[in-house]
Amino acid sequence: MAADDAPVIVARGLTKRFGKKTAVDHLDITVRRAEVYGFLGPNGSGKSTTIRMLCGLLVPTEGEIEVLGRKLPQNAEAVKRSIGYMTQKFSLYEDLSVRENLEFLAAVHGVTGAKGRQRIDEMYQRYNLGDLKDQLAGTMSGGQKQRLALAGAVLHEPELLLLDEPTSAVDPQSRRDFWDALFDLSEAGTTLLVSTHYMDEAERCHRLAILDRGRLVADGTPHELMKNLPGSTLKVTCGEPRQMQQALAGETHVIGIAQIGSDLRVLTDLRDDSLEWLRQRVSAIDAHAHVEPVASNLEDVFVASTRKQRAALEKAA
Amino acid sequence: MNLVRLMAVVRKEMMQLRRDRLTFAMIVGIPTLQLLLFGFAINLDIRSLPAALLDQANTAHSRELVAELASSQVLDFRRTVAAPQEIEDLMRRGEISAAVVIPPDFETRLARPDRPAWQVVVDGSDQSVQAAARQLGAFPLDSLDYGTGGNAPGSQRVTGVEIVNFYNPERRAPVNTVPGLIGVILTMTMVIFTAMAIVRERERGNMEMLIATPLSSLELTIGKVLPYIVIGLVQVTLILILGLLVFDVPVRGSLVGVYLASLAYISATLALGVLISTIAKSQFQAMQMAFFTFLPQILLSGFMFPFDGMPKAAQWLAEIFPLTHFLRLIRGIMLREANIGEMGIEVVALAAFVVVMMGVAAARFPKTLD
Numbered sequence: 302m303a304a305d306d307a308p309v310i311v312a313r314g315l316t317k318r319f320g321k322k323t324a325v326d327h328l329d330i331t332v333r334r335a336e337v338y339g340f341l342g343p344n345g346s347g348k349s350t351t352i353r354m355l356c357g358l359l360v361p362t363e364g365e366i367e368v369l370g371r372k373l374p375q376n377a378e379a380v381k382r383s384i385g386y387m388t389q390k391f392s393l394y395e396d397l398s399v400r401e402n403l404e405f406l407a408a409v410h411g412v413t414g415a416k417g418r419q420r421i422d423e424m425y426q427r428y429n430l431g432d433l434k435d436q437l438a439g440t441m442s443g444g445q446k447q448r449l450a451l452a453g454a455v456l457h458e459p460e461l462l463l464l465d466e467p468t469s470a471v472d473p474q475s476r477r478d479f480w481d482a483l484f485d486l487s488e489a490g491t492t493l494l495v496s497t498h499y500m501d502e503a504e505r506c507h508r509l510a511i512l513d514r515g516r517l518v519a520d521g522t523p524h525e526l527m528k529n530l531p532g533s534t535l536k537v538t539c540g541e542p543r544q545m546q547q548a549l550a551g552e553t554h555v556i557g558i559a560q561i562g563s564d565l566r567v568l569t570d571l572r573d574d575s576l577e578w579l580r581q582r583v584s585a586i587d588a589h590a591h592v593e594p595v596a597s598n599l600e601d602v603f604v605a606s607t608r609k610q611r612a613a614l615e616k617a618a
Numbered sequence: 619m620n621l622v623r624l625m626a627v628v629r630k631e632m633m634q635l636r637r638d639r640l641t642f643a644m645i646v647g648i649p650t651l652q653l654l655l656f657g658f659a660i661n662l663d664i665r666s667l668p669a670a671l672l673d674q675a676n677t678a679h680s681r682e683l684v685a686e687l688a689s690s691q692v693l694d695f696r697r698t699v700a701a702p703q704e705i706e707d708l709m710r711r712g713e714i715s716a717a718v719v720i721p722p723d724f725e726t727r728l729a730r731p732d733r734p735a736w737q738v739v740v741d742g743s744d745q746s747v748q749a750a751a752r753q754l755g756a757f758p759l760d761s762l763d764y765g766t767g768g769n770a771p772g773s774q775r776v777t778g779v780e781i782v783n784f785y786n787p788e789r790r791a792p793v794n795t796v797p798g799l800i801g802v803i804l805t806m807t808m809v810i811f812t813a814m815a816i817v818r819e820r821e822r823g824n825m826e827m828l829i830a831t832p833l834s835s836l837e838l839t840i841g842k843v844l845p846y847i848v849i850g851l852v853q854v855t856l857i858l859i860l861g862l863l864v865f866d867v868p869v870r871g872s873l874v875g876v877y878l879a880s881l882a883y884i885s886a887t888l889a890l891g892v893l894i895s896t897i898a899k900s901q902f903q904a905m906q907m908a909f910f911t912f913l914p915q916i917l918l919s920g921f922m923f924p925f926d927g928m929p930k931a932a933q934w935l936a937e938i939f940p941l942t943h944f945l946r947l948i949r950g951i952m953l954r955e956a957n958i959g960e961m962g963i964e965v966v967a968l969a970a971f972v973v974v975m976m977g978v979a980a981a982r983f984p985k986t987l988d
Binding site: 356357358378381382384385386388390391392393394395396397401404405406408409410411413453 | 620622623625626627629630633634637638822823824826827828829830831832833834
């Protein structure tokens with residue numbers, strides 16, 4: 302067993318190519334014990350591929366992985382005993398009932414006899430599955446399936462739980478309950494790695510890695526990331542926001558503009574001079590417009606860091 | 619190999635099977651349907667071919683020959699014609715498939731061994747009719763010989779060949795087809811069931827979850843295949859019972875031998891199914907590949923056509939197929955009362971097939987999702 306302060310996941314130069322396409326490009330990640338570590342990125346950014354390599358489902362093309370103190374993929378079989386994996390798509394048996402699915406997984410993980418029955422009862426209680434025991438998994442709702450999938454992934458009390466976009470098929474209330482369940486696990490000492498493309502979910506993680514086109518573009522705590530945003534965010538209040546947005550879109554220092562109700566939220570790559578600069582620009586378009594600074598959020602970090610990486614890539618090409 | 623994990627897979631597979639009504643129906647439906655179809659509809663004996671008769675001699679001998687032919691029931695003389703031209707017309711219109719022509723100089727010809735005394739004209743566009751013609755060509759005209767006796771040299775010409783039919787004296791087709799059908803039905807169902815069952819895990823995404831557990835591919839494969847061995851034996855039993863009740867097909871050898879041979883053959887088909895499952899990407903592909911291995915086996919194994927009549931190259935090819943060896947085994951045991959030890963070479967051939975297929979499959983087992 303690794304010491305308590307040793308990282309649970311260490312990946313160095315992790316790379317995966319499928320033919321000519323590079324899905325994951327020299328990723329460096331460190332995940333510490335009992336933290337909720339988030340992967341934030343758009344579809345196709347390499348989140349799933351990375352998670353699959355970290356639980357031994359895919360063999361990396363290049364790079365090194367150490368999970369729970371063991372090297373992958375050489376020790377995949379040993380590591381599989383101590384990890385849980387919740388797939389993006391529901392992957393338990395739809396033609397088996399909740400009970401049958403859990404009993405199968407318990408046996409496969411070697412959680413048998415009285416211990417197995419006790420764990421399954423615990424799962425019924427903790428994840429509200431008691432009334433659904435004999436229902437076929439295929440007939441359950443998205444939220445119910447998700448709870449069953451989580452129960453199946455933690456049944457054998459894994460030290461590390463990897464979740465690939467676990468909340469993509471459920472309603473907001475189920476998402477909230479699900480995150481509460483994740484923090485319960487984290488408090489009990491389980492390390493969690495969660496991929497998501499929801500900003501609000503990313504914001505709840507202890508630490509976060511932002512991925513774009515297979516590369517790590519930023520990482521740190523959500524607070525650090527927002528504090529170190531390479532730019533600033535401003536709110537523009539004006540009469541005709543659509544026209545204002547079009548006019549500002551081509552400006553050199555503007556990275557992103559989003560309309561929020563009747564206001565515009567403008568992200569610039571300037572830090573201290575941004576207010577002055579934007580006021581000048583805006584008044585040239587609409588003399589009555591009002592500009593004020595607002596707090597940055599994770600979406601701004603995401604837009605700014607992916608923009609920076611794409612610009613660098615284009616320059617290189 | 620961990621027994622708890624293996625049994626977990628077996629139990630899961632049984633539960634899924636119980637809920638899969640289509641597969642369940644196929645397990646019972648395919649053998650029943652095939653047995654009845656092959657048993658009743660397909661009769662390789664030709665009887666009652668519509669025929670015409672042109673008897674230009676009209677002597678005592680010629681009438682005797684016609685009576686003899688008619689009593690064989692191979693030909694059903696529906697028309698008596700007066701000229702060869704009429705035969706051609708009738709045959710072209712499809713009213714007759716064969717005709718017997720007895721020339722005016724029949725008596726003279728009978729006396730002269732260098733010329734054929736009479737002629738059978740057959741519709742060559744139908745293969746089964748040609749086979750019937752061969753039957754007629756070898757027709758032993760015993761009574762005719764006897765009749766022409768001492769004064770006609772015909773007795774030297776016709777060497778009456780007596781065919782003694784062992785094991786199936788009544789020449790009933792089901793006696794030959796039912797044992798073979800055990801092989802055909804197992805080939806059809808077992809290969810498809812196993813290949814599809816394993817590919818299904820991949821297609822439905824369950825494999826991704828399973829790979830992240832301590833379950834090994836070997837445990838998964840064996841666990842999934844074991845229930846099908848039982849199903850295969852159930853099918854064998856069903857065919858034997860139906861064969862006995864409906865077609866009165868006997869099991870002359872030992873029942874244990876029949877089941878041992880079936881078990882060996884089921885293992886061979888399952889091994890083939892497992893190999894297909896490592897290649898096919900979808901259940902549909904698995905189905906196609908299973909069918910691809912099924913057809914040549916049916917055609918070349920000796921089930922449909924006589925093995926000895928095939929060209930040498932086809933025979934060598936057929937020796938690779940497990941169905942060829944199983945057919946020899948099961949016919950030997952069921953009909954000739956052979957014991958399985960006497961046919962050890964066929965069992966060895968089946969075992970070799972299992973070892974090779976499983977070896978190739980094991981080398982291809984996916985350990986990761988790559």
